[in-house]
Amino acid sequence: DSGVTQTPKHLITATGQRVTLRCSPRSGDLSVYWYQQSLDQGLQFLIHYYNGEERAKGNILERFSAQQFPDLHSELNLSSLELGDSALYFCASSEAVDYGYTFGSGTRLTVV
Amino acid sequence: AQKVTQAQTEISVVEKEDVTLDCVYETRDTTYYLFWYKQPPSGELVFLIRRNSFDEQNEISGRYSWNFQKSTSSFNFTITASQVVDSAVYFCALSERKAAGNKLTFGGGTRVLVKP
Numbered sequence: 001d002s003g004v005t006q007t008p009k010h011l012i013t014a015t016g017q018r019v020t021l022r023c024s025p026r027s028g029d030l031s032v033y034w035y036q037q038s039l040d041q042g043l044q045f046l047i048h049y050y051n052g053e054e055r056a057k058g059n060i061l062e063r064f065s066a067q068q069f070p071d072l073h074s075e076l077n078l079s080s081l082e083l084g085d086s087a088l089y090f091c092a093s094s095e096a097v098d099y100g101y102t103f104g105s106g107t108r109l110t111v112v
Numbered sequence: 113a114q115k116v117t118q119a120q121t122e123i124s125v126v127e128k129e130d131v132t133l134d135c136v137y138e139t140r141d142t143t144y145y146l147f148w149y150k151q152p153p154s155g156e157l158v159f160l161i162r163r164n165s166f167d168e169q170n171e172i173s174g175r176y177s178w179n180f181q182k183s184t185s186s187f188n189f190t191i192t193a194s195q196v197v198d199s200a201v202y203f204c205a206l207s208e209r210k211a212a213g214n215k216l217t218f219g220g221g222t223r224v225l226v227k228p
Contacts, residue, residue: 002156031214033215033216035216042218042220042221043203043205043218043221045215045216045217048214048215056215058215088155090157092157092216094214100145100147100159100162101147101159101207101216102159103149103156103157103159104156105155105156106155106156106157108155
């Protein structure tokens with residue numbers, strides 16, 4: 001167990017729907033990062049939150065949004081889902097870059 | 113912009129052979145961090161090593177060793193006496209130290225298949 005908890009582990013939904021992925025960071029970590037792993041794009045950075053504030057954005061679609069709550073857990077919201085959004089979504093947490101990143105086990109999203 | 117290149121997409125070896133995975137990176141920062149992660153068939157990302165840009169010492173951990181050379185912007189990974197359990201996808205990644213956020217940039221990964 002890495003200490004980073006992601007739920008659900010698997011999600012199957014239809015095109016056009018909206019889903020929410022949840023991430024609880026490792027105890028003490030203030031930073032949460034979201035990554036998308038797809039077959040054609042590899043591992044892509046989506047967004048970084050630090051202590052509730054958005055710090056950096058990657059190639060995140062406008063249909064996607066995220067937030068980090070006061071208890072430091074984070075949610076990634078994906079809306080108007082398309083077949084191409086099917087991917088493995090990882091959350092990672094970090095105390096500071098010097099200490100590296102710990103990844104959760106991922107949420108596998110399948111859009112049908 | 114930072115970039116990580118893993119030129120080898122797939123390597124197949126027979127058990128007990130050594131295998132070296134190449135990683136070349138690009139960054140304009142003088143302070144940065146390099147990582148290797150393992151992704152077994154189960155899908156999770158397992159941390160293997162972190163190196164900062166000021167520490168060029170090679171490292172050995174069991175059957176794993178890493179060769180960091182700033183002069184060639186490379187951070188190569190060797191598995192000695194490979195085992196079937198080493199079969200996985202291995203990712204090299206780079207993080208720059210920025211106040212605004214320290215995202216990881218991953219290479220495309222190298223799939224290692226160790227045959228018995």
